[in-house]
Amino acid sequence: MVNFRKYVSGITVLATGFFFAQSTVSTVLYSQAYDNQKNTLNLPSPITAAVEKTVLSAKELVDINVNTMMADPVLKNATWGFVVYDPKTKKVISSYNETTPLVPASTTKLLTTETAMNLLGENYRWMTQLEYSGSIDENGVLNGNLYLVGSGDPSLGTNKAGAWSYRDIISDFIGGMSREGIKKVNGDIVIQTALFKGNISGLPENVVWLENNNYYLPAGTTHEINPANEKLIVKNSGSFSADKKYFYVSPYVKKVVYADKYEGDGILTTKIPDAPAYLANTFRTTLVKSGIAVTGKVTPKMTDANPESRKMIAMYKSPTLGDIIYYTNQHSDNSLAEALLKTVGFQKLGDQTTESGRIVVTEHLKDRNFDIEGLNYIDGSGLSRSNHVTPIAQAKFLTSLMDEKYFKTYLNSLPVGGQSGTLKRMFIGTGNGQVFAKTGTLNKVKTLAGYLKTNTGKTLVFSLMVNNYAGSVDMVKKRMERILEPALDL
Incomplete structure (x- = not known):
């Protein structure tokens, strides 16, 4: 119930301030209770609102x-x-x-x-290119390697910001191979990205990814953690056990590792699925399923002292920055x-x-x-x-x-x-x-x-x-x- 006497008192104080204040009003004239009350009472006169507007500037x-x-x-x-x-x-x-x-x-x-x-x-884009070396014979056999050349696209395969899925990128790459007449690859699929040379990096200090007595960390190496048992789980169900400490692993797939036990002052190195490798392996699997044999394997080559002459098959552009x-x-x-x-x-x-x-x-x-x-x-x-x-x-x-x-x-x-x-x-x-x-x-x-x-x-x-x-x-x-x-x- 509203205290009407208190409300009238508030009006009196404000009215007094109206007649005596020149430019400013002491904060003691204001009451949060007054704000609450003025919205629920039928006032006998509209003067109160006018007084407030006149006395109190924004x-x-x-x-x-x-x-x-x-x-x-x-x-x-x-x-x-x-x-x-x-x-x-x-x-x-x-x-x-x-x-x-x-x-x-x-x-x-x-x-x-x-x-x-x-x-x-703002219009910057990351490029991921499919290239090939060697030559294509009359039977459509590529005697050479396929190259996946990355540039550190942070949205690669994520569907974020309009980014294509891995499936869409691979479909486009296979379409490019069809245009080139490639029906078989007698060589490797080489991942070449000199931008992000390693998956393991030191974590920023004092990072907390999710706070509910569980700690989520990005992929990398962190000091003061050495779990007795490291396990890989999928972060979909949300049914996390309260007695375990969790660590975030990958920005590309929703997986986390967790530790049952801490041993102190050790080092935990998480195992990160990296986007170019995931794309390359999925690409190879899809090629084989589509009837395009690949005799070689997926292999990383961060730097190349004597690069082969290559021709571009297709290019995927990321969304703009x-x-x-x-x-x-x-x-x-x-x-x-x-x-x-x-x-x-x-x-x-x-x-x-x-x-x-x-x-x-x-x-x-x-x-x-x-x-x-x-x-x-x-x-x-x-x-x-x-x-x-x-x-x-x-x-x-x-x-x-x-x-x-x-x-x-x-x-x-x-x-x-x-x-x-x-x-x-x-x-x-x-x-x-x-x-x-x-x-x-x-x-x-x-x-x-x-x-x-x-x-x-x-x-x-x-x-x-x-x-x-x-x-x-x-x-x-x-x-x-x-x-x-x-x-x-x-």
Whole structure:
């Protein structure tokens, strides 16, 4: 039941503020209970709404909401930061702890995807080519080798972002062989990709792929883990045993390895199915089933000191980088983000490691005058809890992109409040279609950073990061909406 006396008291206080305030109103004049009550009572007079609008500006309402959250049971013991920034005036409109380094979770992808788009261009594509050496005789026998030449396509065979499936690629390759008149291969199928030379790499520190007392890690070598029994299972049923520790293996097939037991300080090297090898082996199997015999085997050849003369049979082009970034940000795809990090490392430094990618991204951010103070960029996806960034640095970075020629593509890659991607279930009412932002979620970490289209036609930039909150993630999301709601009227 609503306390009518309390409600009338709230009106009196606001009215008093209306007659005495010149430009600002102390936050003690505002009560969240008043907001709740005004929506459920039939007021004796419409003056209350007018008083509120006159007394409290949109900026003051933003500040009041922020101040209210400081005492909120979900956030009062959390470490959190917030900033709304005007890209035209280059001034902070409202903020709280905006210079505090916080764990950004998947808003880290904002940095990774923009670096890739800046360095490679939104129309960049990866090529996977089928070539042959030797000659084709009158009977259609290829006396030579088939070559699968890859370039590190992160979407290869995944169906992500419009990428073809392995089956579609193989069908196209077999069609190319038919056009060349090849009916038998008297040779090997050689996998040649000098881009990603190895499948095993060191993992970023402090990475958690899925938090439910189970740890999911990307393929690679990780210290401090040495399972007594390593087993391979398929990640389809979701029926995981709570007493086992799981490790994510491959971005290409949904498999994980798990350990029954830890022995401490050892090394676990996971066994990764790599995409070019999977494509080549499936290609060979399909050729044989189609009646095209292959006498040789599938063999990798990363480098070739004396390459054979070769002719191209078919070429598969990946989706554009813009399409891949759209998929990455809409779905918060971790494997694509990590692949983009390695790609920029290779393109700039000739090395496919995560460390090279980190160097390239960090140097790019410096070139953008990114505030490096408080930045710790560890991985491309935001899965490491060792990532740190400040809200103001995120906001100024997003501001700096607005004059870039690829900004429209970048903006369109971000989930839209109430409509798409990971924001589809936020801002369903107020803010629907007006919030364009990247989300981030880890256990006790919830973040949001991007752009606001205000009711007055402005575009504002914001960052809101919450670490170590109490309660559920849905409770935090509701408070994030409440903080940002009045900013839509700025």
